[in-house]
Amino acid sequence: MGTRVYLARLAGLPVFDPNGDRVGRVRDAVVRLRTTNRPPQVVGLVAEMALRRRIFLPIGRITSMDAEAVVLGTGSLNLRRFEKRQNELLVLENLLDRRVTVMPEHGDGADHTGTVVDIGMELNRNTEWIVTRVAVREHTGRLTRRGHVYQAEYDRVHGLIGPTDTQGTANLIALLDQMRPADMANALQDLPDARRNEVAAALDDRRLADVLEELPEHDQVEILVGLDRERAADVLERMDPDDAADLLAELPKTEQAVLLDLMEPEEAAPVRQLMSYRPGTAGSVMTSEPVILTPDTTVAEALARIRNPELSPVVAAQVFVARAPAATPTGKYLGMVHFQRLLREPPASIVGGLVDSGIDPLRTDTGLLEITRRMATYDLVAMPVVDSTNRLLGAVTVDDVLDHSLPRDWRDRDAHDEGAA
Template sequence: MAAGAPRVFVSHIAGVPVFDPNGDQVGRVRDLVAMLRVGRRPPRLLGLVVEVISRRRIFLPMTRVTGVESGQVITTGVLNVRRFEQRPTERLVLGELLDRRVRLVESGEEVTVLDVAVQQLPARRDWEIDKVFVRKGKGGALRRKGETLTVEWSAVTGFSLEEDGQGAESLLATFEQLRPADLANVLHHLSPKRRAEVAAALDDDRLADVLEELPDDDQVEILGKLKEERAADVLEAMDPDDAADLLSELPEEDKERLLTLMRPDDAADVRRLLSYEERTAGGLMTTEPIVLRPDATVADALARVRAADLSPALAAQVYVCRPPDETPTGKYLGTVHFQRLLRDPPFTLVSSIVDNDLPPLSPDTALPAVTSYLAAYNMVAAPVVDESGSLLGAVTVDDVLDHLLPDDWRETEFEESAHG
């Protein structure tokens, strides 16, 4: 941004691409780093936290920023790839300043910070946070009706104080377009206090998706700070295999208490998964594949495959079984792959196009054998069938990869993306 250019609100910077002088994208902005100053002097903006292509987080000093405009950040092209480590005197603008409750100096009225604006100082390379966009009122239902206004930084007080109940709505709005894995990365790098606040503000389905992408210790920490009834609701919203993995990390009494609070059908699926050895087909599988009866049509199958909440691996094929059509099902008849569904007329019965040449997996099949099966037959999912011929679930390639990688792979990945 050239000297004297208009100010930029930070919510408009979050997530925007960062380019080098040649026009090549080097990453995306994930936060801004500021240093609070004594008195009412505006904070100095030190730099940006940039997530580079490898999902590593680095620190980009503002002295290396040549432009912030049109939804992009331009750099000098020189990046230091050292990990970003926040210092005690630094504040993450998106992670720590938004949603904070502060007071107007003139009236003493409490307001909530919705956004802040940054501006480059005239004839200098320094940047400051000079404006604060706030809403009057204490939050909740009243917050939506409160008056909003933009004030000078010096017109508010309270940023230097620790809050017991900092909200998370503006932070969540900033990151609402992130994939669950990317939002999990954001949560991992917040303080435990702020992480708990953001988790509390997410709806059950979104939090379930994010938990599935977090390291085990983060999952346990977040779940432990939820009220038990809500923790059970979130477990119900998770894929049964991921819920089982998380519950297996808890003490036995906590696990049983949460299972008791869950809906009986959901709890039964999770209990069934917990009964298998972890590194077997039974321990890896999900109990919610797409199951169709023999008289279902290709049109029926395609309608099921279109469900937005299905992973690509689960949507790749459907499993044809005799009633009952919930796992454990009646007799397993075979699989129909998505490509075959696209080649046949909509009125075709799935029973007439099943592939029953490949033998299904048994629940006690060990992980190496499951891996070999998927690789040998170029499959992204495989049916798991018990001795009576009933379908128990399906093993997907993403769950196999989770168990082939080192136990701390998520933790390592997040640490490598935490640069600065």
């Protein structure tokens, strides 16, 4: 392990125990403030384990930190949920993106302002990890030019510790953007409310939509209402219609109407339709955008459709075959074809000859219990939903069923930790 480590570079690295078993991933580093002007001491890392529980890893337990992984030494882990103490700060949450002033190295020349992009720590003679370096991106004052990044000794940097109203979001977002949407949502839950809303608002519409779908409902609502209405409507357009409908259902009726009117009509239409169904039924939980093909589509074309990286695995697991039109509500529903069947057939074959029509589709008023029973009976990850004239309206996927069968607060880590305690 080297004698200097930059902490932001550890974010997202896997953590392994002495036996080589993975414990979790690094999510932040903890520094302890000290008296007088002594540099902060790095006392440990925060790691995220299964079930989104975050624990504290004392720095003395760590035997290796490099670009690939963090490795722990012997001893048992304290699995209590991490809670920051009064004299502690988190590097990524509290220090990254701060605007600071850097004093000239030799006492001559002008001060420089910049933004913190990383924090470096080093071992001192007492084998303590101390903050010694700050990586700063200079402010150029030009919109078209990014300032260069340089390192400054800790004692030359002013404004790093203490209250600030000049903490940006760019570098934190760059780190979070490496995460899956569910992991990013989990990281946002750990931020103070104001910081979380700032970071969420700085994400692009698509990324924010993906993250909102993974957050507890109360966090979704707080972030959405913190946006101006035009931006909120844009984000709702990029969410899956069923998730957008669920989120809008948490808002007052008047606000629902305003946001739906601001959405593009073709994007708002499926959301309005989903909101018209009774809660807890197939109509209310289905996605209105499964992969729908006409019977004359070739296997090669079908495989090309489900290769779309924007499709979730559960939606891409099968295609639904219907007469034209191929947008919901479709023409007559004919059946479905699992992707494994597509892989076994010649590319020139047509999907109309491969459909499985032996499983009765769901109706919009089918309840969750019946949907669960039928999906379990036939080992399905998705089932079609049709209207009274057998037109395909959408599909209920296994993640839809789980999302609406679990307790409402299942995404809220605080509720999980209280239950575990």
